[in-house]
Amino acid sequence: MTSATSAATDVYLERPWLDAAAEPFIRIQGVSKRFGDFTAVENVDLDIYRGELFSLLGGSGCGKTTLLRMLAGFETPTVGRITIDNADMTEAPPYQRPVNMMFQSYALFPHMNVADNVAYGLKRDRVPKNEIARRVAEILSMVELQEFGKRKPHQLSGGQRQRVALARALVKQPKVLLLDEPLAALDKRLREQTQFELMNLQERLGVTFIVVTHDQEEAMTLSTRIAVMDAGRIIQVGEPGEVYERPKTRKIANFIGSINTFDGRIVTVDGDAGELALSCPAFSSPLKVPREADLKAGQKATLAIRPEKIMMSKDAPEDRALARLQGEVVELAYMGNLSIYRVQVDGDGGDNNDGDGGDIIQVTAPNLQRVDRRNIEWDDRVWLSWRPDNSFILRD
Amino acid sequence: MPPRPDTAGLFPRAGAAQAWHNWRRHFSDFAQTHWRELTIAVPYLWLLVFFLVPFFIVLKISLAESLIASPPFSPLIEWAEGEALRIRIIFDNFAWLLEDELYVQTYLNSLKISTVSTVLCLLIGYPIAYAIVRAPPGARHILLLLIILPFWTSFLLRVYAWIGILADRGTINNFLMWTGVIDQPVRLLYSEFAVYLGIVYSYLPFMILPLYANMEKLDATLREAASDLGAHPATTFFTVTLPLTVPGIVAGALLVFIPATGEFVIPDLLGGGNVLMIGKVLYGEFNANHDWPVAAAVAIALLVVLVAPMMLYQHFQSREMEPGKWR
Numbered sequence: 001m002t003s004a005t006s007a008a009t010d011v012y013l014e015r016p017w018l019d020a021a022a023e024p025f026i027r028i029q030g031v032s033k034r035f036g037d038f039t040a041v042e043n044v045d046l047d048i049y050r051g052e053l054f055s056l057l058g059g060s061g062c063g064k065t066t067l068l069r070m071l072a073g074f075e076t077p078t079v080g081r082i083t084i085d086n087a088d089m090t091e092a093p094p095y096q097r098p099v100n101m102m103f104q105s106y107a108l109f110p111h112m113n114v115a116d117n118v119a120y121g122l123k124r125d126r127v128p129k130n131e132i133a134r135r136v137a138e139i140l141s142m143v144e145l146q147e148f149g150k151r152k153p154h155q156l157s158g159g160q161r162q163r164v165a166l167a168r169a170l171v172k173q174p175k176v177l178l179l180d181e182p183l184a185a186l187d188k189r190l191r192e193q194t195q196f197e198l199m200n201l202q203e204r205l206g207v208t209f210i211v212v213t214h215d216q217e218e219a220m221t222l223s224t225r226i227a228v229m230d231a232g233r234i235i236q237v238g239e240p241g242e243v244y245e246r247p248k249t250r251k252i253a254n255f256i257g258s259i260n261t262f263d264g265r266i267v268t269v270d271g272d273a274g275e276l277a278l279s280c281p282a283f284s285s286p287l288k289v290p291r292e293a294d295l296k297a298g299q300k301a302t303l304a305i306r307p308e309k310i311m312m313s314k315d316a317p318e319d320r321a322l323a324r325l326q327g328e329v330v331e332l333a334y335m336g337n338l339s340i341y342r343v344q345v346d347g348d349g350g351d352n353n354d355g356d357g358g359d360i361i362q363v364t365a366p367n368l369q370r371v372d373r374r375n376i377e378w379d380d381r382v383w384l385s386w387r388p389d390n391s392f393i394l395r396d
Numbered sequence: 397m398p399p400r401p402d403t404a405g406l407f408p409r410a411g412a413a414q415a416w417h418n419w420r421r422h423f424s425d426f427a428q429t430h431w432r433e434l435t436i437a438v439p440y441l442w443l444l445v446f447f448l449v450p451f452f453i454v455l456k457i458s459l460a461e462s463l464i465a466s467p468p469f470s471p472l473i474e475w476a477e478g479e480a481l482r483i484r485i486i487f488d489n490f491a492w493l494l495e496d497e498l499y500v501q502t503y504l505n506s507l508k509i510s511t512v513s514t515v516l517c518l519l520i521g522y523p524i525a526y527a528i529v530r531a532p533p534g535a536r537h538i539l540l541l542l543i544i545l546p547f548w549t550s551f552l553l554r555v556y557a558w559i560g561i562l563a564d565r566g567t568i569n570n571f572l573m574w575t576g577v578i579d580q581p582v583r584l585l586y587s588e589f590a591v592y593l594g595i596v597y598s599y600l601p602f603m604i605l606p607l608y609a610n611m612e613k614l615d616a617t618l619r620e621a622a623s624d625l626g627a628h629p630a631t632t633f634f635t636v637t638l639p640l641t642v643p644g645i646v647a648g649a650l651l652v653f654i655p656a657t658g659e660f661v662i663p664d665l666l667g668g669g670n671v672l673m674i675g676k677v678l679y680g681e682f683n684a685n686h687d688w689p690v691a692a693a694v695a696i697a698l699l700v701v702l703v704a705p706m707m708l709y710q711h712f713q714s715r716e717m718e719p720g721k722w723r
């Protein structure tokens with residue numbers, strides 16, 4: 001807090017999207033794509049900055065690939081405009097764009113060996129022969145395939161093919177690299193390793209990456225920012241922490257991680273403290289949570305808390321400021337590094353009044369003790385508590 | 397070695413029923429362990445009876461001497477006056493083929509006509525196959541049907557139809573004279589042009605269908621990848637599409653080239669006496685000259701000429717059929 005100004009400029013250098021004056025590198029303005037009368041992408045506005053690793057996240061069929069294909073030039077938007085580095089690219093054919101794509105299926109040329117595949121784009125640019133050889137060798141050693149130049153694609157493993165595809169897209173040093181589910185075909189261990197390789201590469205080369213994925217963990221790990229898509233629309237854009245901690249809607253909250261929710265009604269809104277008080281049937285007294293700008297007193301609202309933000313203890317917590325509930329452990333899943341508990345809270349409050357007991361709350365807790373010394377077991381009576389400002393208000 | 401005990405005597409029940417049972421068991425064991433061989437044997441047997449045996453008969457005739465008798469050639473194996481078995485092999489017929497300018501000329505002409513026709517079929521067939529593959533699925537089936545449709549009428553009838561079209565008083569000449577472009581009929585029929593037209597017309601589907609089968613398997617994202625890497629559509633065609641359709645081109649070219657070389661009906665009906673092709677010579681030796689041995693030698697020589705492209709075709713076919721390459 002001492003050097004506020006320099007910290008602020010640093011923040012803008014690393015996170016240009018926070019700076020209103022920063023110039024976006026890629027601008028997608030009012031873009032829609034219709035196939036017949038089906039709308040695959042609807043009215044998308046998106047600014048992406050130079051050097052970002054930007055993820056498009058969403059369920060199957062939500063239009064991620066279509067949006068990426070419009071950036072690559074394989075589809076033209078039905079309406080809207082796309083500019084890259086201040087040049088209008090809306091109608092430009094793929095071979096005239098400063099953009100390269102790594103295909104989900106890799107699309108390696110089966111009749112060419114690895115080196116020729118990688119050299120293909122350079123040959124099209126009429127790069128001198130010796131420079132082609134040098135750059136191909138360089139990029140192949142970067143992806144650790146220097147020994148494999150003479151192999152044909154069908155003689156490679158899946159992971160090796162994927163690295164050839166990456167090398168082929170990167171060797172032209174494009175301004176933007178588009179990756180459609182780059183890691184989908186890899187097993188979990190290789191996927192994690194490759195994620196870090198991708199991030200390293202991106203940092204070293206300074207190329208702007210746009211990555212399509214439907215794996216929320218992958219998006220969390222990789223990205224500077226995430227755009228969540230649903231039914232052709234972008235429903236939230238933000239940094240991974242922001243999208244995870246402050247999802248705008250129940251849908252986003254459920255799509256990224258798990259969530260516990262409580263129905264309630266807003267009692268008071270305190271503009272100065274940036275808080276509002278919410279009364280829920282599940283709690284004895286109203287809870288103070290961070291304020292959402294457009295909510296007013298008297299309105300219905302949903303309180304949400306992530307499972308890992310909940311503390312669990314056998315004794316009642318001391319701190320009176322914590323939101324608290326009491327209940328019984330009804331399910332317990334041991335995951336190795338952590339455990340997932342399902343706790344049925346007392347009373348018949350919450351979402352329904354059907355007389356079968358209270359809500360089931362999911363809690364995850366790190367396994368601080370070995371499993372045989374675990375101090376909370378099935379059927380134990382426990383207290384659940386959390387700091388109210390860790391919870392947030394959800395809209396539907 | 398000690399004498400073996402007589403087991404049959406020890407177990408008198410092992411009678412006929414037992415033998416039958418044993419035989420059945422043996423047979424089913426054999427069938428189980430040799431099932432693969434048995435199934436493979438069937439096509440080989442077919443080839444042996446209907447291909448190899450006739451081939452050896454023709455080969456035998458080609459090594460005989462022409463006689464005015466029935467059959468009109470000397471036997472390969474005969475009993476000499478005494479008691480010795482005599483085998484007579486005569487290479488005169490083959491020597492004759494090489495000596496006579498006419499035969500060599502005819503072979504070369506056949507190869508020229510089939511080569512040019514194959515190239516023409518490729519030049520016409522490739523864009524057609526490409527257009528069919530790129531057509532919307534509904535139109536694709538109709539277009540394919542149109543390619544196959546001519547096979548539903550007799551080949552001979554279709555060639556005769558061309559006579560009606562190309563003749564001096566045929567459709568084309570009548571039309572041209574009616575419009576006043578010409579006042580004398582142009583010679584179209586009984587020319588090399590008519591033969592080319594007939595061959596290209598008849599064999600075009602054999603070019604288009606393997607090309608279509610090959611192109612249909614091509615992954616469209618490969619073209620997109622090329623375009624993405626900066627290739628102009630024409631460059632994409634020559635660096636990606638064309639090399640990947642070579643198997644289709646080879647298959648189509650050989651399916652046209654091999655039968656076109658030995659083609660008899662088209663040069664006979666559309667070429668008249670003006671176009672020399674080996675199929676016609678063969679027919680003449682056989683029917684007009686009744687010289688079976690020379691005719692057989694012509695056939696064997698044609699086979700030898702075509703063995704190379706046939707083996708090439710085999711080679712590409714087996715590569716196509718490799719696991720993983722086939723969808």
Ligand SMILES: Nc1ncnc2c1ncn2[C@@H]1O[C@H](COP(=O)(O)OP(=O)(O)OP(=O)(O)O)[C@@H](O)[C@H]1O
Nearest residue numbers: 035038040058059060061062063064065066067214
């Ligand atoms: N060429 C096309 N013609 C008609 N509909 C299309 C076409 N391409 C895509 N669509 C439709 O547009 C929608 C979005 O497709 P898209 O491929 O962008 O989904 P996605 O988000 O990439 O999904 P996934 O995660 O399954 O890859 C889908 O419903 C799809 O059926």
Ligand SMILES: [Mg+2]
Nearest residue numbers: 064065066180
């Ligand atoms: Mg997709």
